[in-house]
Amino acid sequence: MIEVILREDVKTLGRAGELVRVKPGYARNFLLPRGLAYEATEGNRKRIAAETRVRTTRGQAEQAEAQRFAATLGAVALTLSSKAGEEGRLFGSITAQDIADALAREGHEVDRRRIELEHPIKSLGDHTVSVRLHPEVHAELRVSVVPE
Numbered sequence: 001m002i003e004v005i006l007r008e009d010v011k012t013l014g015r016a017g018e019l020v021r022v023k024p025g026y027a028r029n030f031l032l033p034r035g036l037a038y039e040a041t042e043g044n045r046k047r048i049a050a051e052t053r054v055r056t057t058r059g060q061a062e063q064a065e066a067q068r069f070a071a072t073l074g075a076v077a078l079t080l081s082s083k084a085g086e087e088g089r090l091f092g093s094i095t096a097q098d099i100a101d102a103l104a105r106e107g108h109e110v111d112r113r114r115i116e117l118e119h120p121i122k123s124l125g126d127h128t129v130s131v132r133l134h135p136e137v138h139a140e141l142r143v144s145v146v147p148e
Contacts, residue, residue, distance in 0.1 A: 001022065003039075004039060005019055006018050030066050063136060076108065077143075080145050082098045093122045094115075100115060127142075
């Protein structure tokens with residue numbers, strides 16, 4: 001077993017900046033060539049410490065920006081129209097892409113993959129949709145579906 005310092009999060013191994021023990025072949029053939037880890041030398045420990053400081057400050061700035069954008073999105077109320085039957089069920093459905101397009105028309109660019117819909121919206125009325133802006137920041141968006 002040899003010690004390596006992870007540069008990035010590795011799903012089954014650990015988080016960035018951690019010192020982990022792995023088999024020599026795994027380090028030599030997978031982690032080191034892909035740039036996922038450094039050998040655990042004193043110079044590399046200092047390098048990882050510097051990278052961790054930069055990553056932390058960048059992460060804090062991204063989180064602060066995400067919180068500002070979440071406050072903006074929290075004030076947005078979208079109204080989408082769709083064809084519906086007599087009992088309030090839609091003939092189609094409202095998907096994350098439809099919500100992302102409506103947000104873009106309002107001037108808020110959000111990737112559709114960040115919109116967390118458990119199932120597409122299939123009924124008229126008011127719905128609350130969660131938008132993941134950062135791993136620790138979620139915004140709640142109000143979506144009203146009205147008949148055409």
